[in-house]
Amino acid sequence: MTVDASSTDDSTVGAGEELLAIEAAVAAAESVLAHRFGSAITLVDAEELAGSGPAVVVRARVSSSPFALPRTLVIKHYPGAPGAGEADPFAQEAASYQLFTALPPDDRTCPELLAHDAGQRVLVIEDLGRAPTLEDKLCGSDARAAETALLSWARSLGRLHFSTASREADFNALLRRLGGRARNVEGSGSRTGVGDSTDTTPVVACAQLPTLLQETLGVTTSEPARAAAERAAEQSRSASYRAFSPVDLWPDNNLVTAEGVRFLDFERGRVRSALVDAAHLRVPFATSPGALALPPGMSEAMVAAWRAEVAELWPALADDDELSAHLLDAELLLVWLTTWELLPTLAGVREAARTSRPAALVTRWRELSVHAERDGDADVAEHAAAVAAALDARFGPGLELALYPAFR
Template identity: 65%
Template sequence: MTVDTSSTGDAGVGAGAEQLAVAAAVAAGESVLSRRFGSPITLVAPEDLAGSGPATVVRARVVSSSFALPRTLVIKHYPDQPAAGADPFAQEAVSYQLFTALSPDERMCPELLAHDGRDRVLVLEDLGRTPTLEDKLYARDSRAAERALLSWARSLGRLHANTAGREADFNALLRRLGGPAKSDSGGVDELCARVPSLIQERLGIPVPDEVRAQVTAALEQSRSAGFRAFSPVELSPDNNLVTGQGVRFLDFEYGCVRSALVDAAHLRLPFASWPDALALPAGMSEAMIAAWRAEVVGIWPAFADDEVLATHLTASELLRVWLITGEELGALNLSRHAAPVSREAAFVTWWRDLAKHAGYVRMTAVPEFAARVAAALAARLGPHADLAFYPAFR
């Protein structure tokens, strides 16, 4: 007998592995819920939500029970132990615990309903089939995209305001769960130190000592005790749901407490760490900054002063551009004309905007240097090296 194998192979094996992962997630979810409520709870109709991180993410329906559980839940299951360093399960579990202790109006994320360190599973409130911020940016409705971006900025500000002063709580929860302390500064000093030689090598531009000093000051600002609050770290638009109550944040696998100004740099460089980052129209960034400031100024009154806020934001912008340059400049293709949606075009726009903003706050040597970097990049990449807008604003 000849066996027809044309319909089997890697795809079938992959599908089988996914089904096993979904089944394991459901079983872990049922186990932690049953222990949490003291009676068997059955989950049915699982839907793989295809999480991009190390967790299997599943939506499942709750079979009717006597408990006040929602009809559907989201399960995040981390089947593998971390190799070394920070544990994404512990980071996420502690992040959700921190928010679940707040009132619903202060939460800015789904509620954590149950979790278990042995099974490495989280059971979360299901916010439903809600569009993401990415969906809004890639749709063709500019007003809806604008509303979503302002909601995102307000939610980010509320997230910072509601978690300011809670670093000790976060660290205590992390110790209780057995997770090592998470630092967002690993390798940053070395990366910063590599940037001058990288810019010299790729663009032929020496970095003045005054610019290096400004970068050092920006790095010190990012590590200072002031303005510290919880950060999701991963601020990609696909990690944010646009709900009727405002934007809600997802995926806290890298969550930590750090300077809120590190996140606020994304108000100047929208979603720059996201590989698909594009540009926003004139005035949009300023409107987002105003929305964020309105939420945090009660906690940090210094930001009521326009000059103080602009100086701090520009320092954060400088550090963000500097670090991304260290991470990516070596891999950029500077030998061809850049498409408006390319990472190369993003670098031209980011350095050009940094020059403008640094000039506004009279930051020593940075405006001239940033303008030189932007011009050198543009000269290599051609006349169309300006970053395109997101589709919603074209």
């Protein structure tokens, strides 16, 4: 086993800890590969890859193997076990990759799982190479390339939903086998549980946001607007339109390959309402920390690309009015949830920038008002417009979320 230390500063304690973490990941990968294939496999030139989750992520080259393995592999090692009552990101990710690896190759929208071990908490997956992420495309200078990547992302999301819509029992069985829990529980957080049939976060958020809006912004929530949000929360937990979701629908969690966009990072992967995912086409990357805006018409084109992939599975969504009603409910819930999560963290913010979270909230509520008015829901439209105006007065004025650099 050889570790590439070129990216570390071994004069620091932190660098030494990183090297130990990389070495542990590679050793675990060699062990699980040997068990999987029945012969020693040597990995060299290991380099740590950037990641925001709890796993140590490493790319390593296969130096010697009697088997036809890819030239390089990606290792995800979860050295720490979850706390009591917490969801296990290793189990979520391993079950997710197992679910997709069991599909025909044409139906996979992620790398192939080559080996895993629950005891060592390690995954070895196919290396898709140094392809750019969707984030790279959005932050580049080529608007056409960014648009193409976004449409590919929407189509891949639709294919993911189409291929997993009937596999909830399979996923839950895989998760239980790995020691994970097949359902979220109260308090798991909306970013991980929206659309989960037993997660109560949407209901809690819809109950608490009106008070938060009143106390923070002086906006009163009408009973019809409150009822619409509660209805949306209940619908997100229904048995309809369920499919697998990566949950963290962030642009840096996707690789743009020659075969289309491929999803990475299933640490919170689960089965939930696909309409919750589809809402992220209208409110792009809403849960991503640095989400920016897309140009006019882009979200509509993404929704159309997604619908083209799922209409055969869910024929009702081929009807424009039916789809629009579902998307408005999902968008409403997503905007309420993200506001409930973010607004309490913004108490000290004054005169926010156009790339800030306050600007994102203003734009999301403003667009929700436009969509609700277009769909004939005057109560939701009026409430959303009032919240947008109050947010702009509090953090602006004149706030509007900036476009991703590729579209400026």
